[in-house]
Amino acid sequence: MIRALALCLLSFLPSIAGAEALPALFSVKGVAANDVLNVRAAPSAEGDLLGSLPPGATGVEVVALNPEGTWGRVNIGETAGWVSMRFLAREPGPDWISLDVPMSCYGTEPFWSLDYAPDRRNMMLRQMADENDLGLWINWHIATSGRNGQIGWNLSGPARQGFATLTAERCTDGMSDREMGLSISLFLNPDQESAAEPIGLSGCCTLSR
DSSP: OHHHHHHHHHTTTHHHHSSOOSSEEEEEOSOOTTOOEEEESSSSTTSOEEEEEOTTOOOEEEOEEOTTSSEEEEEETTEEEEEEGGGEEEOSSOOGGGTOSOEEEEETTTTEEEEEETTTTEEEEEETTOSSOEEEEEEEEEEOTTOTTEEEEEEEOSSEEEEEEEEEEEEOOSSSBOOEEEEEEEEEEEOTTOOOOOEEEEEEEEOOO
16 A cells, blocks of 8 residues: 555656756866866856866756856855856766755754665764664655655654655755755654654755765
8 A cells, every 4th residue: 555655656756857957966077187167156257256176076066057057056165156057067867856866964953964875765864962863764755746846755763753845945054155955844753652852853955975
C-alpha cells in the first residue's frame, strides 16, 4: 500500500524536473590559465569587483539568474555576487529536485545542521543542544501542486517522524551576506513514549561540496 502510494506521488515530479532547475553546480570554462573570472556586486561588467574564481573551478553553485539569464548569483567567501554565465558550464547530473544530489542544510536560533545523502535517502540532523545526531529517512516525496520548485518530504527515524518542505528560492542565514538557493522547513514529532518536545526548524540548503 505504501509503495503504491509513493509511486503515485512521485508521478507528479516530472512536471517540474524537466526544466533546468536552480540551484545547480557549474564549472568555469573559457577562462585563460593566466586569468580569472570576476565576481561583481551587480550583474554588469561595470559592477564593483568583489573577488574572482580561478580558471577551471568546479562545483560553483549558481543560486539565481538576472532577468536576462546572462549573469548568475554565486557565493564567494562570506558574500554573494554575480558572474557572467558566458564562462560557466552546467555540470552533468540530475536537478536537485530529484533528490539524487547531496546537500547540506543549516539554520540558526537554534543552531542546527542537516546533511543529506541521496544513495539511501538518508539525512543526519545535528542540533547544538543535543549530544546525539538524529538519523532520518525520506519515505516518499511529492511536488507541490501549482507551484514549481517545491517538494515535500515524509520523514521517519528511530525516535521521530514528521515532514519537511524544500523550496527553490533565495535564502539567507541572517549572519552573513551569503545566499543559498533552497529554503527548508522541518517539522518533527517524538515517538509516543518520549517526553521530548516537537521540533520546528527553518533554514537554507546548499549543493556546494
